[in-house]
Amino acid sequence: MEGRSVAGAARLKVWIDQDLCTGDGLCTDHAPEVFRILEDGIAYCLEGTKVFNDPGGSAEMAVVPRASEGSVIASAAECPGECIFIEIEEDAEAPALAP
Numbered sequence: 001m002e003g004r005s006v007a008g009a010a011r012l013k014v015w016i017d018q019d020l021c022t023g024d025g026l027c028t029d030h031a032p033e034v035f036r037i038l039e040d041g042i043a044y045c046l047e048g049t050k051v052f053n054d055p056g057g058s059a060e061m062a063v064v065p066r067a068s069e070g071s072v073i074a075s076a077a078e079c080p081g082e083c084i085f086i087e088i089e090e091d092a093e094a095p096a097l098a099p
């Protein structure tokens with residue numbers, strides 16, 4: 001089931017700069033549904049079953065499930081490579097909030 005919040009229209013997106021990743025796996029400990037270490041020993045983002053396995057920087061952004069937002073933010077805050085980047089995207093399809 002897609003978690004969708006009426007009160008919070010913005011969606012988090014995340015990407016990793018693989019050039020800076022140390023491969024320690026802290027992010028996969030926090031949010032294994034969003035991050036995965038691949039055969040090259042560094043971390044990549046997941047979006048459902050899709051793996052963003054091309055180290056293309058911000059071109060490889062995954063939408064973060066609502067339930068994973070806290071653990072993704074914690075991963076970015078604690079990432080020793082400082083290479084997890086979070087962007088906020090406004091959802092144009094979200095219903096307008098009542099005044």
Ligand code: SF4
Pocket residue numbers: 016020021022023024025026027028035042043075078079080081082083084
């Ligand atoms: S926490 Fe950061 S440095 Fe560690 S594996 Fe994840 S992206 Fe790489």
